[in-house]
Amino acid sequence: MTSYVALIRGIGPGDPRKSNESLRGVLEGLGLDRVRSVLASGNVVFESGSRSPAKLADRIEAAWPEELGFSALTVVRSRAQIAALLDAEPFGDAAHGKASYQLVTFFRTALRSAPTPPEGLAGVEVVGIVDGALCTIHDTTLTGGPEVMKWIDQTYEKQTTSRTPLTLRKILAKMDA
Known part of the structure; x- marks a missing residue:
């Protein structure tokens, strides 16, 4: 069995259809094993005998409207992929x-080249791409977080979901528990 995480876009507390319990119920209904939530923001770890994160993402993403009445982009990554991303230390020794x-x-499909932030979006640095994921660092005292997310959403037509390295470490810890 391989340990995976489903990273689900647009999940937050407040909508009972998107509660941790509801999300876990859908994955359990799909026959996935050891289903557990991490935080209340669309991170569900599980185990599966499947070797294809893309096929798992397709199955899970198709289940949201059928089971809970909403659509949400879902990206699946293995424990090994999350660990390798964190081990690569794309942010160096910069403190979050x-x-x-x-x-x-x-992204559902790996990003191949890094975008250039638009002029006027000060304090944003594209650090690089690790395993198809875009790594950025920005000064929120200059830009505010929403401006960076708006740029990413506009550039990629909301076909993304983002996490901080701190959250990824919590996900990895839950996978190892």
């Missing part, structure tokens, strides 16, 4: 904070 807010943006 307001002046150096680190963000990893995931």
